[in-house]
Amino acid sequence: MDLKALSASLNLSMTTVSRALNGYSDVSEKTRQRVIEAARTLGYQPNSVARNLALGRANAIGIVYPLEAGDVADPRFLEVVSGITEGLAPANIDLLIASASHKGELDSYDRMIHSRRVDGFIVARTLVQDERIDYLRQAGVPFLAYGRTAKSDDYPWFDFDNEAGSVLAVERLVRLGHRHIAYIHASLHYNFAHQRHAGYLRGMHDAGIAPQTDWLLQAGLARCSGYAAMEQLLARPVLPTAVIVDNNLAGVGAVQALIDRGIVMGRDISVIVYDGIPPDTLLMGRQITSIIQPTQQRTGERMATLIQQVIANAMPLSELQMLCQPELLPGDTDGPCPRH
DNA sequence: AAACTGATCTGGCAGCACAT
DNA sequence: ATGTGCTGCCAGATCAGTTT
Structure with missing residues (x-):
C-alpha cells in the first residue's frame, strides 16, 4: 500500500493525502480523520527511500562504533543508547549503530554520509585527540560528541565533569x-x-x-x-x-x-x-x-534532544555544549582507613 | 477563506537510441 | 563492442495555483 494506492482508494489526490497525514492545516479535520483511518486499516507505511528522496533527510542518526568484545558488554553504553532511542522515537528518527573496525572507522562515516543514510552522528567515547571529530567538522556533517576532546570549544558535545x-x-x-x-x-x-x-x-x-x-x-x-x-x-x-x-x-x-x-x-x-x-x-x-x-537513560534522552537541535541548526553553539556534574553515591565498599 | 490538486522536484539508476 | 547522453521511473513533499 503506497501513497498512490491509498489516495486512489479514498478518491483524493496524493497531495491531499500526504498533507493530511503530515499535519498540514489546509486539510479539513473530517478529511484528515478519514485519511488516517484508511491508512490504519489498509496498513499504509510511507516508503522511507522515497521519503528521504523527497525530503532530503534520512530521519536517522548514526553511531559508528568499533565494536569489540568488551564494548558490546558495556552496559552503561547500552543504557545511553536505549535513552537516545527513546528520545528520538517521538520524532520518528531511528538510531543506526554501525559496527566498524578500528582501521575502517572513518570509511564507515564516509559511506554513511555520502549514501545519506543518516542526518547526523553521535560520536561516542571520544579521544583526547580524535580524528573522527576533525573529520566530521571538516566535512560539515552535523554531529554531537558524547565526551569532549583536548580542544572542544567549537563543536557540540554532551559530557560529564x-x-x-x-x-x-x-x-x-x-x-x-x-x-x-x-x-x-x-x-x-x-x-x-x-x-x-x-x-x-x-x-x-x-x-x-x-x-x-x-x-x-x-x-x-x-x-x-x-x-x-x-x-x-x-x-x-x-x-x-x-x-x-x-x-x-x-x-x-x-x-x-x-x-x-x-x-x-x-x-x-x-x-x-x-x-x-x-x-x-x-x-x-x-x-x-x-x-x-544522572541515570544513563536520561543522559541518552538529553543527547537525543541535543542532536536534533544540532541538525535543526537553530541554536547557538553555547546551547549545544552541555556539561553535567557527577555525584558520589555512598555504598559499603569504603570506610575509615585501617592504619589509623 | 478554506479545501483541495496538478505539476514539478528530489537522486540514482535502468533502459534505450544513437554515435564511435 | 563500447561509450555517451537522454528519458522515465521510483514515492513521496511541496509550490503555485484552482475550485468550492
Whole structure:
C-alpha cells in the first residue's frame, strides 16, 4: 500500500493525502480523520527511500562504533543508547549503530554520509585527540560528541565533569583518613580517562599527598583487565588502603579480584568505582561506593534532544555544549582507613 | 477563506537510441 | 563492442495555483 494506492482508494489526490497525514492545516479535520483511518486499516507505511528522496533527510542518526568484545558488554553504553532511542522515537528518527573496525572507522562515516543514510552522528567515547571529530567538522556533517576532546570549544558535545568526579572520590577517601590511594585507569588516550586521571592528581595534590607511581595502573576497558590490574596492585610490597577505578568495566574485575582473595571492601581496603557496578553483573547485590552520572537513560534522552537541535541548526553553539556534574553515591565498599 | 490538486522536484539508476 | 547522453521511473513533499 503506497501513497498512490491509498489516495486512489479514498478518491483524493496524493497531495491531499500526504498533507493530511503530515499535519498540514489546509486539510479539513473530517478529511484528515478519514485519511488516517484508511491508512490504519489498509496498513499504509510511507516508503522511507522515497521519503528521504523527497525530503532530503534520512530521519536517522548514526553511531559508528568499533565494536569489540568488551564494548558490546558495556552496559552503561547500552543504557545511553536505549535513552537516545527513546528520545528520538517521538520524532520518528531511528538510531543506526554501525559496527566498524578500528582501521575502517572513518570509511564507515564516509559511506554513511555520502549514501545519506543518516542526518547526523553521535560520536561516542571520544579521544583526547580524535580524528573522527576533525573529520566530521571538516566535512560539515552535523554531529554531537558524547565526551569532549583536548580542544572542544567549537563543536557540540554532551559530557560529564570527569575531573570533578575524581576529585569527589579522592576527597571522600581523604576524609576517611586514607592517604595511600591507588588509581586504576583506562588508556589516557580516552578523553574521559584523561580527565578523570587529572581529577585524581588534583584531588591528591589539594590534599597534600604525592601520588605514588607504583599505585597508578593502566587497565584496558574490560573486566579481565581490571581483575589483572587489581592482582598486580595486591602484589606490590606496600599495599594502598584505598583504590579508585575509573570505569565500570575494569571496576567489576577489580572488585571480583578482591572478593576472590577474601579481602573485605570497606574494612581491609576501600574501593570507589567510577560509574559503579552495572546491575547486570554477578556483583549486583553489592553497594559499591560510586561516582555516578544522572541515570544513563536520561543522559541518552538529553543527547537525543541535543542532536536534533544540532541538525535543526537553530541554536547557538553555547546551547549545544552541555556539561553535567557527577555525584558520589555512598555504598559499603569504603570506610575509615585501617592504619589509623 | 478554506479545501483541495496538478505539476514539478528530489537522486540514482535502468533502459534505450544513437554515435564511435 | 563500447561509450555517451537522454528519458522515465521510483514515492513521496511541496509550490503555485484552482475550485468550492
